[in-house]
Amino acid sequence: MLIPPFDEQSATEKVRMAEDAWNSREPRRVSQVYSPETRWRNRSECLQGREAAVAFLTRKWAKELDYRLIKELWAWQNDRLAVRFAYEWHDDSGNWFRSYGNENWRFGADGLMTERFACINDLPIAASERLFHWPLGRRPDDHPGLSELGL
Template identity: 70%
Template sequence: MSEPTERRAPFPPFTRETAIQKVRLAEDGWNSRDAAKVSLAYTPDTQWRNRAEFINGRAEAEAFLTRKWRKELDYRLIKELWAVEANRIAVRYAYEWHDDAGNWFRSYGNENWEFDDNGLMFNRYACINDMPIKESERKFHWPLGRRPDDHPGLSELGL
């Protein structure tokens, strides 16, 4: 799995509070849209299933994220803890984005995460559905980057 020098707090076993911290850190990372930086949260031998795509290793994860954020423009994501047990976290999330033709989407999904003892994710299983929306139906209006602390989460937005 990960090399001993790579560590990313909080570490398992997770409590509800540390799992919420881990979820927010993941959300913040993905909202940065910095594929190289985000990929460092995963073990070198990480395994993902993202929709119908299977990703093996950190290098493939970084390439996947680079492709993703070239296609999904003005990407804004909110994640919410669903469940936690030991070194596993389940989240639900939604993100808004548009394509290069200006068509807006809200993508809804669930992820199951599994972490090593150093707090790096080695398994990520994602199921995602895209729903076309009108630009006027958008709910995520913060400037690109980290979601402000006072911006409503998924439950508060009724999502």
């Protein structure tokens, strides 16, 4: 596990590890990188604790189908990372969206995330406007990131 203080390399690795976990769409797997008492704000929802994160992610991925995410490191200092991201998904009616956002993360000395604050906006897109084309799961290493896609 990568622990603070972060340098550019370890911060970039931490972000990619988070992206990979979220792209698994497995709430229990994702929750293991958060402290048991983690605090989150996601859009307008505030929650506390690893089990609350699991419940949140279970609800999220029941609604956001065929979810594919790309994260990119924005900045880092000691035990904090700033991340920008975009993900594509569709609802149960087949309407596609690209969701853009920023996250601020704080880590404990053990490398577990203690705080996650996310601001997210959803943009309706046509299926033909999708940019994230890979099989569900981990983004392939050769798939462009946010900057390469002009996002």
